[in-house]
Amino acid sequence: MPSASIQFASQRVFEDQGDVSASVVFEHKLCSDQTVLITTSGDAEKDQDFGAPESVGLTAGYREYPIPLTILDDTDKEELESFTLTATSDGINFSQASASLAIEPVPAQLAGSYYGTCMITQDSLVRCWGYNGYAFATGDSDEVGIDFGEADIFYRCDDENYPTLMNTVALEKGDTYCTSWGGTRTEFGADTNLDGILSDDEVTGGRNQCNTETLNRLTTEPERMDIPQLCALGGSMVLYGIDDNSNGQLDGTTLAEQIQSSQLGDFVFSKLQIGGYHGCMLTDANELRCWGSDSNGRVANGGNTIGDDAAELGNAIPAVALGDNLTVKDFDIGEGHTCAILSDDSLKCWGSGNSGRLGHGETTSIGDSSDELGNNMPSVDLGNDALGVRLTAVKVAAGYQHTCAILSDNSVKCWGDNGDHALGNDDPDGNDIGDDTNEMGDFLQAIYLGNDGIPVDIFAGYENTCVAFDNNRLKCWGNNGSGQGGQARSDDHIGDAGQDWQFSYCGNGNGPVVVSVTENTCNNGQGYTIEYFIDENDNGSVDNGEFYRTRGECTTSFDSNLISQLNQYALNDVECEGKGGFDWVAGVDVDNNGNFGNEMGDSLSFIDVKTSAPLKTLVIGYSAICALFEDHTLNCWGDSTEGTAGLDQEILWGDDVGETPLNAPEVDLGTDRYAVDIAGGGYQMCALLDNHDVKCWGYSEYGETGSLYLYDYSVGNGLDYDEDRPVQEMGDNLPVVEIF
Structure with a gap:
């Protein structure tokens, strides 16, 4: 009787895979025609999740025969499912009569916050990792992606000459290292004789895991480790921890086992976002439904958190009360606030009011009291156009502590925190807007963005704002300390009229304040030294007992357009209450005319990027x-020093001449791979790839890069964690996030 086995070419397929096949594989060519009966079992349902024949006829003369199968792409919000195919035949001896295939949901897009990341399938299933804080709608606030369940990792790296080996030995009660209750010891050292065995004379150290009277500590057998982000040259590792459930083994979970799918009920949504501690979705009924912490009114639920009890999730998630007969056209989430454009074209914002980010002329939070909801929730006053027609928002972007909108006349207005000049109003003092009366409405000036191009999309983040134009060009402003403004120049901020460094001093009136400013070189850049003193005896020099100070200011690189201005105040001048003093300011001469001037408008160049294609996100x-x-x-x-830019180099790109985004190193996502969506917001960036994989890089502050091995490490700066050895961390070495 011929011998055969059932095999799948792959153990997993995606729900949109379409036609696939299993195979009946014989040891030798089949000598006579046969019929194979096919049965299936598993949580994937036949004729709903997949199609399979009842039987397959095999014609003599071949060693391998296909069993045609079809993966059915339905719209059900399903988890990972699998089925087992079993073959029987009176004329065939099956050495392996069954084979299993997992059907994985199809990732469609990503959502990111400052602390976490979510993947959304084409059927609206959501799975998140990183910092939760009730933003993941799982019924708890536990972080996801920071440990191995009961286990932690212990590793040692190879050096340039020898591999590092490990041995794990059990310690009995009374042993030297764990005298009271025994335990385990992991010894390590370099394999100097290259025989693949760690001998006693090669041991250079060890780690003990000692039991207690009530706790049993376990350690796995050592294994070789190929995680270049930790050890550029390779290494050895074990997992260790406490046997919490007393089953005699360490239950080291994968990320996929830790992730719980978000409980969002039967809602179909067109958009989902997460903030620091809350999330929202725009349903197909144009309702906005939010969950998470209602601290400061984030979810507009009168101060009551939604999702600390699972019963509050799913179909129980309420729609945000925004006013009678009003639905939502679009929305955006910041760290602690949310803004929505409504069906009557009004804009409403709620949550934390710090810095005026809600645009209500005060800093009071909105949404944490029931009497602030519905018709009582105020709209943001955006002013009128030149003809006196009310301006409305067509796009809104909620940043960390500021908000911006593209308006119906194609202008852009921003309000909220301006400490890093994300409002783009060329205010050198960085005053907040929207936190006091007479700052919104017609008092709020539109940002001058130049005369070339119409804004079509807007993005707000931690300390920056970016606008995409109809000519496929891009402008950004705000914090530029790391070059993120994209202007390839040393300029701490863009949008502050070029005045990046300011210092003022007022004396005590006992004598004139004498000050001098000199240029110097510091920290591989251009700098200034300010010397000042109170000349009590008015002789022009510092004498014993007179107040004297120096202050240094450094730029990040040399820049021929840096300028410095000093204003001195004599005794009895109005400034400094007549006590003498000075104001000093330095920064970038954007227009190269020897004076500070506007950094916005036509003075703000379009960013040179790597393509002329339209921006996707x-x-x-x-x-x-x-x-x-x-x-x-x-x-x-x-x-990219923390890896956030993913350049595989420990550099700041954009803070020096020539460092345009056009010239930046490529972000390598792997051989022949490209991104179809990206998300992030904090130290991390993530990409959904064309093959449905998700990869993340940057610093894993809360597990948001999705690798248990790399929690609390930086990935994407081109250095391993152990010895700061240069290593390729991106590309094919960048791990895929295990979501299912």
């Missing part, structure tokens, strides 16, 4: 920016 991190274009070009710039 843009992500603003803490100090890096990534832009994804419709031709799949991914262009990142700014801070």
